[in-house]
Amino acid sequence: MKIYGLKACDTCRKAARALPDADLVDIRAHPMPDALLDAAMAQFGAALLNTRSTTWRSLPEAERQDAPMELLRRHPALMKRPLIDADGTLYLGWGADVQAALV
Structure with a gap:
């Protein structure tokens, strides 16, 4: 199992503590x-892009109009976190539903 996120992200660290056998990337x-990014975009669509993040707020309005995949490739921190890959099944975020499925 892999957790894709940021090492400085509190939510990603909570997920990593709750899933000790997972690797935090x-x-x-x-x-x-x-x-993996293509599969996540196909499954989660616009929900994969975190429009409440500091990174999003710092983008110029013109850049915000770019395709979500381009934005995520240029600015990885724009991804909602964590994205968890559990043997090919993808989970987004660390809400109660994801915790119930994985813990």
């Missing part, structure tokens, strides 16, 4: 594989 240091 910092997406700034190690970008997500294109195939």
